[in-house]
Amino acid sequence: MKRIALIGVTGVDWWVDPKKKSFVRAVTPPGFVIENLHARYGTHSVESHSDEAYNAPFILEQIVKANKEGMDAIVIDCACDPILEAAREISNIPVVGVRKAALHLALTLGTKFSVITVQGQSLVKCMEWGVRKEGLDGFCVGVRCLKMPVLDIAKKPEEAQRELMEECRQAVKQDGADVIVLGCTGLSHEIDLKPIIDEVGVPVIDPFVIAVKTAALLVDAGLSHSKVAYPFPPKKPIVEDPSIKGSFDKVLKD
Amino acid sequence: MKRIALIGVTGVDWWVDPKKKSFVRAVTPPGFVIENLHARYGTHSVESHSDEAYNAPFILEQIVKANKEGMDAIVIDCACDPILEAAREISNIPVVGVRKAALHLALTLGTKFSVITVQGQSLVKCMEWGVRKEGLDGFCVGVRCLKMPVLDIAKKPEEAQRELMEECRQAVKQDGADVIVLGCTGLSHEIDLKPIIDEVGVPVIDPFVIAVKTAALLVDAGLSHSKVAYPFPPKKPIVEDPSIKGSFDKVLKD
Amino acid sequence: MKRIALIGVTGVDWWVDPKKKSFVRAVTPPGFVIENLHARYGTHSVESHSDEAYNAPFILEQIVKANKEGMDAIVIDCACDPILEAAREISNIPVVGVRKAALHLALTLGTKFSVITVQGQSLVKCMEWGVRKEGLDGFCVGVRCLKMPVLDIAKKPEEAQRELMEECRQAVKQDGADVIVLGCTGLSHEIDLKPIIDEVGVPVIDPFVIAVKTAALLVDAGLSHSKVAYPFPPKKPIVEDPSIKGSFDKVLKD
Amino acid sequence: MKRIALIGVTGVDWWVDPKKKSFVRAVTPPGFVIENLHARYGTHSVESHSDEAYNAPFILEQIVKANKEGMDAIVIDCACDPILEAAREISNIPVVGVRKAALHLALTLGTKFSVITVQGQSLVKCMEWGVRKEGLDGFCVGVRCLKMPVLDIAKKPEEAQRELMEECRQAVKQDGADVIVLGCTGLSHEIDLKPIIDEVGVPVIDPFVIAVKTAALLVDAGLSHSKVAYPFPPKKPIVEDPSIKGSFDKVLKD
Amino acid sequence: MKRIALIGVTGVDWWVDPKKKSFVRAVTPPGFVIENLHARYGTHSVESHSDEAYNAPFILEQIVKANKEGMDAIVIDCACDPILEAAREISNIPVVGVRKAALHLALTLGTKFSVITVQGQSLVKCMEWGVRKEGLDGFCVGVRCLKMPVLDIAKKPEEAQRELMEECRQAVKQDGADVIVLGCTGLSHEIDLKPIIDEVGVPVIDPFVIAVKTAALLVDAGLSHSKVAYPFPPKKPIVEDPSIKGSFDKVLKD
Amino acid sequence: MKRIALIGVTGVDWWVDPKKKSFVRAVTPPGFVIENLHARYGTHSVESHSDEAYNAPFILEQIVKANKEGMDAIVIDCACDPILEAAREISNIPVVGVRKAALHLALTLGTKFSVITVQGQSLVKCMEWGVRKEGLDGFCVGVRCLKMPVLDIAKKPEEAQRELMEECRQAVKQDGADVIVLGCTGLSHEIDLKPIIDEVGVPVIDPFVIAVKTAALLVDAGLSHSKVAYPFPPKKPIVEDPSIKGSFDKVLKD
Structure with missing residues (x-):
C-alpha cells in the first residue's frame, strides 16, 4: 500500500469533519492510502497571502515529517498552493500543488x-x-x-x-x-x-480530486518534481522558534 | 472494468510487437483494460505533418469506432497528437492527446x-x-x-x-x-x-505512460475534454471515399 | 504566364458556381492564371476540425498533383488552412495559407x-x-x-x-x-x-483575395515557404487506401 | 497607371545611383509606376533613432506632398520604418512600412x-x-x-x-x-x-521588394492601413520652422 | 545643487503658466533645481504621432543643449515619450521618459x-x-x-x-x-x-511627478540609461535644416 | 523627519555590521531616517524558498510592528522579496519589494x-x-x-x-x-x-539602494501599493504559535 500525505495547511484539523473524511476515502486511488497531517499552528483558513505567511513554517514542518515517516507523495490541501516551492525544495518525495x-x-x-x-x-x-x-x-x-x-x-x-x-x-x-x-x-x-x-x-x-489522483499517477509513473527546478536548500544556522525547535535539524538547520 | 481505446495512428498494427504489448499491460491502470484499435490505412510511422495528413481520416474512423463500441476513454498513440482536435469534436468520451x-x-x-x-x-x-x-x-x-x-x-x-x-x-x-x-x-x-x-x-x-494514466484519471474523476472548446461538428453531405464508406454516417455525414 | 493552383478542399467542385469563377478571374494577378484543382473525396464544406481530418489526404493528393503539373504556386482555398503544414512539407513550390x-x-x-x-x-x-x-x-x-x-x-x-x-x-x-x-x-x-x-x-x-495576390507576390519575388521550417517528409512504406493508390509514390511512399 | 510614392528618408537623393534606379524599375509591379520623393533636409543615412528624429518632419513633409499629388500608395524607403505611425495618421492613402x-x-x-x-x-x-x-x-x-x-x-x-x-x-x-x-x-x-x-x-x-509589392497588393485589393488604428491628427497652431513653413497647412496646422 | 533639464516638447513655452511653474517647484526633489528648456519650433501640443514627428529635431536640439550646459539629468515633459530613444542615444546624462x-x-x-x-x-x-x-x-x-x-x-x-x-x-x-x-x-x-x-x-x-523624482533617484544612485541599449549614434554628413544649423555639430554631424 | 522601516528577514541582526550600518546611512534619502527592525526568529540568511517559508511569520510580525510604530514606509531587506504580497495586504503604509x-x-x-x-x-x-x-x-x-x-x-x-x-x-x-x-x-x-x-x-x-530611494519617492509622491491588488486580509481565529502570541491581534486574528 502506497501512502499519500495530505497536509492540512491551517491550525485546525479539518479531517474531524466526517463529510471531508468520507470524501477523501471516496477519491483515494486504488493501491493508496491517504494520511492526515496538518499544521500545529496557524490560521483557521487560508484565504490570503497573510494566512499563507503565518502558517508557512508550520506547513513546512509537516512536509519534513511526511518525508521522515516514509510517505510516497505529498498533497498540500489548499488551492493557494501555500509554500509549494519550499516544500518541493525540502522534499525527497513528490509534492503536488493542488x-x-x-x-x-x-x-x-x-x-x-x-x-x-x-x-x-x-x-x-x-x-x-x-x-x-x-x-x-x-x-x-x-x-x-x-x-x-x-x-x-x-x-x-x-x-x-x-x-x-x-x-x-x-x-x-x-x-x-x-x-x-x-x-x-x-x-x-x-x-x-x-x-x-x-x-x-x-x-x-x-x-483536490485532481491533486490526489495526480500524486498517485506520479508515484505509479516513477516521477517526481524536478530537483533541478527545486534543489535542496543549503543548510545553515537558524535562530529557532522554540515552538518548532528541532523540527528542521539536518534538513534546513546546519 | 473500464476500457481505454488505444488508437494506433499508422497503417500497421504495432501491437504485434510483444515488447509493446507487455509494456502496455504493465502500465495499464488498475480497474482498466486497454484495447487495441488502429488505422486501417496509413503510413508505417508518423514523423511528419504529411504522415498525419495521409492517415487523418483513418484515425478518425477509429475514434468513431471506439465511441460506438462503448469505450470509456481514448488515447491517440502518437506524440504528434494527430487529429486530436477532430477526435475530440466527434467523440462523446474523453480523448487524451499524448x-x-x-x-x-x-x-x-x-x-x-x-x-x-x-x-x-x-x-x-x-x-x-x-x-x-x-x-x-x-x-x-x-x-x-x-x-x-x-x-x-x-x-x-x-x-x-x-x-x-x-x-x-x-x-x-x-x-x-x-x-x-x-x-x-x-x-x-x-x-x-x-x-x-x-x-x-x-x-x-x-x-505514452502519462497519457494512459491521465485517461484513467479523467474517467475516475468524471471529467472529459470541453465540448465548448471542441463542439460536435455540423453534419453534412460527404463525397465518400469508397474505402471508408459508411463509417461516418450520423456522425459527420448527414 | 505563371500558374497558381487553387486547391478546393471539399469533395465538390465549387468552381461550377459562375459567381465564384468570375470572382476568381477578377482577382487574378496580372501575368498569372489560376487553375482549379479540388479534392476527389471529402465533405461538402470545411467547418470543423473533423471536416479537415476527413478531407486531409485528398487535399494532399492535389498538392502533389499541382507540383507534378508544374504549377508555380499553390493556394489552399479555405480559411481554416487545412493541412497547410503538410502541404508545405511535400511541396517544392510556395503554398499559401489563406x-x-x-x-x-x-x-x-x-x-x-x-x-x-x-x-x-x-x-x-x-x-x-x-x-x-x-x-x-x-x-x-x-x-x-x-x-x-x-x-x-x-x-x-x-x-x-x-x-x-x-x-x-x-x-x-x-x-x-x-x-x-x-x-x-x-x-x-x-x-x-x-x-x-x-x-x-x-x-x-x-x-481569399489576399492569398491569391500573396502567391503572385512570392513568385515574383522569388520566395517560397522555408524548407527548414517545413522540410520534405521522410519517405516510408504506406498501407495505401485503394482510392488514392499510387498518388504519393516517390513523394511520401518509399 | 497607378503611382507609388517612394519616400527617401535622408537629406540626399539616392536615386541618382543608376543601380538603385534600375533596381527600382525591375521590381515595379505591373500597372504601377514608382515615383521618387525624398526629404529636403536630413542626415545622409538613417542608422539610429537620432537620424530618424532629425529627419522626421522632413519625411513627414513628403508624405503630405505625396498625398497632395494624388499618389495611390506610399512606401517609406528605410528598414527602420521612420515615422511610419505619423505618416499613416496624416495620410489618406496606404503607407507601407518596409x-x-x-x-x-x-x-x-x-x-x-x-x-x-x-x-x-x-x-x-x-x-x-x-x-x-x-x-x-x-x-x-x-x-x-x-x-x-x-x-x-x-x-x-x-x-x-x-x-x-x-x-x-x-x-x-x-x-x-x-x-x-x-x-x-x-x-x-x-x-x-x-x-x-x-x-x-x-x-x-x-x-524593399516586399514593401513595393505589398503597396501594389493593397491598392489592387482596395485596402489601406486602419484609420481607427492611425486616426487623423487633431489640427492645431504650430510655431513653424521657417524651412518647412506652410507645408502642413490644413493638415496638421490649424 | 544638481540640475534637471525639463524639456518642453512643444513650440511654446508652457512654463509661463504660473500654475505649472509653482507645481514644478513643489515637486522638485531636495538638492535639485529644475531648469526650463523647450523646443524652438513645434506644434502647440503633442497629441499624435504627427505632432511628435514635426517636433522631433527641435526636441533633440534641446537634448544636445542640456548636455552642453552640464545638466545632471533630463526629463522629457510629455507622456508620449517623444524621441526618447534618440535622446538617450545622443545623451551622456540620464534621460527619463515620463x-x-x-x-x-x-x-x-x-x-x-x-x-x-x-x-x-x-x-x-x-x-x-x-x-x-x-x-x-x-x-x-x-x-x-x-x-x-x-x-x-x-x-x-x-x-x-x-x-x-x-x-x-x-x-x-x-x-x-x-x-x-x-x-x-x-x-x-x-x-x-x-x-x-x-x-x-x-x-x-x-x-510628471514620478519622472522628475526618478531623475533625481538615478542621479543619486549613480545610474543612467544603458549605453549598450542606446549607443551613441554614428556621426555623418547632414543636409542641415538652416533653422537648426550647427546645433548637432560633433554630436550627430560629422 | 519621515521614517523608513528596513525589515531584516533573517533571525540575526545584520545591522551590527558597521559596514552595513554606514552604507545604509550613506544611501538614506534626504528628509528620511531608516530604522532597523528584524525577524526575531529565522534562518541566518535567505537563499531558498525554504528559508523564506521558515522566516515568514516572523517577518510578517515586523511588518505589523512597523505599522504600529507609525513608520512611513517599509523596505523588506532581501532580493527574494520574501512575503511581499502578505506584507502589502497587512500594511497601511507602502511596502517596497527590493x-x-x-x-x-x-x-x-x-x-x-x-x-x-x-x-x-x-x-x-x-x-x-x-x-x-x-x-x-x-x-x-x-x-x-x-x-x-x-x-x-x-x-x-x-x-x-x-x-x-x-x-x-x-x-x-x-x-x-x-x-x-x-x-x-x-x-x-x-x-x-x-x-x-x-x-x-x-x-x-x-x-537595496533602489528600494530605499523608491520608498522615499513613494512617500514624497503620496503613493502606496494598490489596496485593490493587495486588499486587507479577512480576520479569523488563529491557533497561535506561543512565540508570536498576540502579535497579530486585530490585524489577522479576529
Whole structure:
C-alpha cells in the first residue's frame, strides 16, 4: 500500500469533519492510502497571502515529517498552493500543488479557463497571482468568487451549490471560459459538481480530486518534481522558534 | 472494468510487437483494460505533418469506432497528437492527446522543458509546432532529436538508450531544461528511463505512460475534454471515399 | 504566364458556381492564371476540425498533383488552412495559407484584429485555434460568426451582407478591433466589402483575395515557404487506401 | 497607371545611383509606376533613432506632398520604418512600412526569424526595438549585422555579399532561424539574394521588394492601413520652422 | 545643487503658466533645481504621432543643449515619450521618459494598469502603441481618455477633475485596473489626485511627478540609461535644416 | 523627519555590521531616517524558498510592528522579496519589494536584463521564479550567480568584487544583457559598483539602494501599493504559535 500525505495547511484539523473524511476515502486511488497531517499552528483558513505567511513554517514542518515517516507523495490541501516551492525544495518525495495540477489539467481539456473560488477579494487576488506565477495569464479569462466565505460553506452547502452554479454559468457565458477550475479545496466535499458540469457544458475541475489522483499517477509513473527546478536548500544556522525547535535539524538547520 | 481505446495512428498494427504489448499491460491502470484499435490505412510511422495528413481520416474512423463500441476513454498513440482536435469534436468520451498531456504535466514538475524525439527534422518541427500550438513557447528551451529514426529503435534499443541519455544530458546542461518530455511513443517500450532520470537529475516524462494514466484519471474523476472548446461538428453531405464508406454516417455525414 | 493552383478542399467542385469563377478571374494577378484543382473525396464544406481530418489526404493528393503539373504556386482555398503544414512539407513550390496570409497582413494595417466567420461554434473554435497556433493570441480581440452557415450564403447573399456588416460593427465598437479578417473563403464572391469598409472605417480583409495576390507576390519575388521550417517528409512504406493508390509514390511512399 | 510614392528618408537623393534606379524599375509591379520623393533636409543615412528624429518632419513633409499629388500608395524607403505611425495618421492613402511588411511576411513563410542589417550597434538596437514594437519578440531569434556600414556597401558590394552570406549562415546554424529579413534597404540593389537563398536554404526577404509589392497588393485589393488604428491628427497652431513653413497647412496646422 | 533639464516638447513655452511653474517647484526633489528648456519650433501640443514627428529635431536640439550646459539629468515633459530613444542615444546624462517611468512604477504597486489620457483618438492610440512598445500589453487592461482636449484643461480644471474621477472609477470597476497611470503631463498642475485616489482606492500615478523624482533617484544612485541599449549614434554628413544649423555639430554631424 | 522601516528577514541582526550600518546611512534619502527592525526568529540568511517559508511569520510580525510604530514606509531587506504580497495586504503604509522595484527600474534603463546573485542553485531558481512571477520572463536573458555564498561575502569582499565583475561581463557578452540587477542585498555594502559599471558599460542596479530611494519617492509622491491588488486580509481565529502570541491581534486574528 502506497501512502499519500495530505497536509492540512491551517491550525485546525479539518479531517474531524466526517463529510471531508468520507470524501477523501471516496477519491483515494486504488493501491493508496491517504494520511492526515496538518499544521500545529496557524490560521483557521487560508484565504490570503497573510494566512499563507503565518502558517508557512508550520506547513513546512509537516512536509519534513511526511518525508521522515516514509510517505510516497505529498498533497498540500489548499488551492493557494501555500509554500509549494519550499516544500518541493525540502522534499525527497513528490509534492503536488493542488492549484498547479488543476490549472495545467484544465489546459489539456479546454483552451481558456476561469477560476472560481470562495468569497474574498484577497483570495481572488491570490488566485490571479497564482495564475501569473505559473505563466498562464494568457489562458485565463477571469477569476470569480462566491459570495460565501470558506468557513460558511459547511453551514450552507445548498446555497454554495447554487452560487457556484451561477458563477460557472457566468464564467462560460460572459467570460468565454471553456473549462473551469475551482479555487478552494473546502468546496470539494460539500458540492456536487455533476449537475453543474451537465448544466454549463464544460469541465469543472475539483483541484483536490485532481491533486490526489495526480500524486498517485506520479508515484505509479516513477516521477517526481524536478530537483533541478527545486534543489535542496543549503543548510545553515537558524535562530529557532522554540515552538518548532528541532523540527528542521539536518534538513534546513546546519 | 473500464476500457481505454488505444488508437494506433499508422497503417500497421504495432501491437504485434510483444515488447509493446507487455509494456502496455504493465502500465495499464488498475480497474482498466486497454484495447487495441488502429488505422486501417496509413503510413508505417508518423514523423511528419504529411504522415498525419495521409492517415487523418483513418484515425478518425477509429475514434468513431471506439465511441460506438462503448469505450470509456481514448488515447491517440502518437506524440504528434494527430487529429486530436477532430477526435475530440466527434467523440462523446474523453480523448487524451499524448503530447498535450505530457507537456502540461511537465510544467507541474519543472519550469522549463525540452522535448527529445527521434531522428528527423520534420519531427523536430512537428514538435516545435505542437509547443507553439499549445501556447507553451515561452516554457520550452529546445527540441532535440536522436540520430536514429523511429523505425530503427526496435532494432538497436541499446544505441537508442545511449543516444537518449546523451541528448537528455545536453538538454539540461546546454539548454537549461529542468524537465524533459519524450517526443515519440515508439521509444516507450524500448527504453529504460530510470537510469536516465537518475543520471540527469530531472524528470523525463514518457508521454505514452502519462497519457494512459491521465485517461484513467479523467474517467475516475468524471471529467472529459470541453465540448465548448471542441463542439460536435455540423453534419453534412460527404463525397465518400469508397474505402471508408459508411463509417461516418450520423456522425459527420448527414 | 505563371500558374497558381487553387486547391478546393471539399469533395465538390465549387468552381461550377459562375459567381465564384468570375470572382476568381477578377482577382487574378496580372501575368498569372489560376487553375482549379479540388479534392476527389471529402465533405461538402470545411467547418470543423473533423471536416479537415476527413478531407486531409485528398487535399494532399492535389498538392502533389499541382507540383507534378508544374504549377508555380499553390493556394489552399479555405480559411481554416487545412493541412497547410503538410502541404508545405511535400511541396517544392510556395503554398499559401489563406488564413495565415490574411492574419499577418492584418497586423501590418492595424494593431488588434477580429476574425468574422460563418455560422458554427466549431468554426469559431477552429479560428481561435488558428490564431493561437500562429502565436497571435495577444493581437486578437475576438472571433465572431454570422448566424448563417456557409452552405446558405449563396442562397441569401443580401442577408449575409447585412449580418456581416453588423458583426463588423460590433467587432469595432464592442471588441475594439481596428482591423477585421474574414474567416471563410465562401464569403468572398458573395459579399461586397466596399460598403462595409466605408461604414465601419477599418480594413476588412478578404483572405481569399489576399492569398491569391500573396502567391503572385512570392513568385515574383522569388520566395517560397522555408524548407527548414517545413522540410520534405521522410519517405516510408504506406498501407495505401485503394482510392488514392499510387498518388504519393516517390513523394511520401518509399 | 497607378503611382507609388517612394519616400527617401535622408537629406540626399539616392536615386541618382543608376543601380538603385534600375533596381527600382525591375521590381515595379505591373500597372504601377514608382515615383521618387525624398526629404529636403536630413542626415545622409538613417542608422539610429537620432537620424530618424532629425529627419522626421522632413519625411513627414513628403508624405503630405505625396498625398497632395494624388499618389495611390506610399512606401517609406528605410528598414527602420521612420515615422511610419505619423505618416499613416496624416495620410489618406496606404503607407507601407518596409520593416513591418517584411517581418509579417517572414512569419507566413517560416516560424522563427532573424534580422540581418548593416554595421552599427545603433542599427541593431533600432531593429530590436522594431521587433518589440511590433509585438514580435517571441518569434525573433536574433538581430545580426554586417561589419560594413551602409554608406560603404556601394563601394564594396562583393564584400557585402560575402559578409551577408556568412551572417545568414550563422543565423540559421547558430540562432535557429528558418527565415531571414534584411534590415536595410541600402542592400537591395547591391546584393544578389538568389545564391544566398540557395546556399542557406531559407527564405531571405528583401524588405524593399516586399514593401513595393505589398503597396501594389493593397491598392489592387482596395485596402489601406486602419484609420481607427492611425486616426487623423487633431489640427492645431504650430510655431513653424521657417524651412518647412506652410507645408502642413490644413493638415496638421490649424 | 544638481540640475534637471525639463524639456518642453512643444513650440511654446508652457512654463509661463504660473500654475505649472509653482507645481514644478513643489515637486522638485531636495538638492535639485529644475531648469526650463523647450523646443524652438513645434506644434502647440503633442497629441499624435504627427505632432511628435514635426517636433522631433527641435526636441533633440534641446537634448544636445542640456548636455552642453552640464545638466545632471533630463526629463522629457510629455507622456508620449517623444524621441526618447534618440535622446538617450545622443545623451551622456540620464534621460527619463515620463511614460516609461510611470508604467513600470505602476507595475511595482499593482498588477493590472489602465492609462487615462486627455481627449483624442490619436492620443489613445499613441498610448496603446507606447504600452506595446514597452512590451507591457499583457499588463494593460485599457486606455481611456477624458472628453476634454489637452489645451482646454487649464480653462476648465474642475470639469477635468470631474471627468478624470469618472474615468478612474470606470477603469477600476469595468476594466479591472488596480493601478492607474495618467497619460498627459498637462494634467499634473491642474488636477488634485488626492481625492481621486481616496475615492477609487487605487494608486493614480502622475507621470510628471514620478519622472522628475526618478531623475533625481538615478542621479543619486549613480545610474543612467544603458549605453549598450542606446549607443551613441554614428556621426555623418547632414543636409542641415538652416533653422537648426550647427546645433548637432560633433554630436550627430560629422 | 519621515521614517523608513528596513525589515531584516533573517533571525540575526545584520545591522551590527558597521559596514552595513554606514552604507545604509550613506544611501538614506534626504528628509528620511531608516530604522532597523528584524525577524526575531529565522534562518541566518535567505537563499531558498525554504528559508523564506521558515522566516515568514516572523517577518510578517515586523511588518505589523512597523505599522504600529507609525513608520512611513517599509523596505523588506532581501532580493527574494520574501512575503511581499502578505506584507502589502497587512500594511497601511507602502511596502517596497527590493527585487520588484529593481527589476522594473532596470526595464526603464535598458531592454534586456540579467540578474546576478550569490552562490546557490536554490537562489538562482528563486530569482527565476521571481522574474516569472512578475510576468517579466520575456525581458530576462539569464540569471547568473557568484561562486561565493552570501555568508562569505563579508569575509572575502575583494574576491566577491572580482567574481561579480566577471559575471557582469559574461551577462553582457554572452547573454546579451544591456542592464543588470543584483540579486542579493548582502552584496550592497561590500561591493563597489562604480568600476564594474564603467567596465561593462551597462547599468548595474543595486536593488537595496533602489528600494530605499523608491520608498522615499513613494512617500514624497503620496503613493502606496494598490489596496485593490493587495486588499486587507479577512480576520479569523488563529491557533497561535506561543512565540508570536498576540502579535497579530486585530490585524489577522479576529
